[in-house]
Amino acid sequence: MSGILPTAWLNRVFNQDALEGIPQLPDESIDLVIADPPYGLGKDYGNDSDRRHPDDLLKWTCRWIELVLPKLKPSGSLYIFTTWRYSPEIFLYLKQRMIMVNEIIWDRKVPSMGGTTRRFTSVHDTIGFFAKTSQYYFDLDSVRIPYDPQTKKARSRSIFVGKKWLEIGYNPKDVWSVSRLHRIHSERENHPTQKPLEIIERMVKASCPPGGVVLDPFAGSGTTIAACLLNQRNYIAFEINPDYYQIILKRIEKINHGESEW
Template sequence: MTDWVDRVFCEDALAGMARIPDGSIDLILTDPPYNLGKDYGNASDQQSVDDYLAWTERWIDIALPKLKANGSLYIFLTWRFAPEIFVMLKKRLTMMNEIIWDRRVPSMGGSTRSFSSVHDTIGFFVKRKDYYFDLDAVRIPYDAATKKARSRSIFIGAKWLEVGYNPKDLWSVSRLHREHAERVDHPTQKPLEIIERMLKASCPPDGVVLDPFMGSGTTALAARRLGRRFVGFELNPDYCEVIQQRLAEPEAPVKKKAGAGRKKSPVVPAQAGTQVARAAKTQTNLGSRLRGNDEVEANTFTTEGSTP
């Protein structure tokens, strides 16, 4: 593999993705900014609607050529912008599913003028009909009572009864609470359970997943745990440090290669010529790092998925 694989580059993905050859990525899995005003250390989540959608279309047009012919894409979105972004993607890819992630938010609080929003929307898209998809890797086992109830002769020897059922397009997985063992210092971190399901289903063993918005690095961590390769980008240097720490944990050992010499860091600092990333590094306070910094354009970003 080349030197861009198993790396997270601390730089703007819109420029950084140029280092990835076209047709080299098995899966794009990403959680871009939702444009809901969250603080990621810059103004990436605080754009006008028109600017946000134009920026989204730019990164999509840069990222999609990186996919292999049988590649796929998963994208986390908010219901507020999913319709517009789905239309963008449907002009370029084939949509297979709209997946609803039920975050298991407790029944308290919320708006008194509308129904409480407790889900994220996930789009699953593919390039062509023979896309890679391993259903058996993500089947959910039946419990003993269900198997016993299916004891009639028509069920004997049925593969699906032994290996489990196909996950539906409603995924009920708890969001990561502050006390959760997975939780790190990132406002929109996605659970490993969800990211690993996507990787198992849509990225072959030793395949490469691209995440343009790494955030806390969940995509990279999941890929390493499952024997996949990864490449990603993250603008915020504090989040890059979080990714470095997570990938250094014993549960995520670096995959050794024959003839490999000194182990390289999986997180690569921004190049000296990257003005936006360089400006971000000069600040020290995460909460106020890039506010008011006129060197940072509205289309810079950093988020979870900016993880998964």
């Protein structure tokens, strides 16, 4: 039945190709999709999924998008990680089917260490934020960034007194400066493109209601699952690589036993 998600599917990660598993989900049963698919960087995910010809990559991307969109509730939304090389084509495709809310730039805070001499060094990922309808869920207050004491003191004029934005913080901008996870970082798992928990938690808290369901078609190291577990959201996830699947299971067990993510 449309919109009714079997309890057996909740809070499960499947060691399966998402393109095979997603069609089994009921339509309009998902609150939020967070997708961090292979996007043409040539990374080794234990297969050739990130080494497709550009035309094949875009066709594959459109294919999984078409599978995902019917599963979103009318209030649902989607975040997709991509690269500047393909974001124009992918965003144009999505804009024909959804409402584009934001283009978010993830500044990975990469130090200047040489690199190419024929163009400017790329140090960001592009994230598209799309909504299924204009009635999409969005909780800004859950992700506001508090002002530091000096800033609050500087806004002491009477016109600022009692202002909500001053008391609980400001709206995050569309450039997110969050350091990539270096190998020495305690959060880091053995995955080449693991995303920081800080970024995924912001998406989960802002765009999925408490108790709602997040779908991650390409779970990788399990960061979306961790964000859901730590913030009282349900999840359904797919990860085709058996080694990454085991990493995810260990990460889930660690969180369920109350061990710190750090």
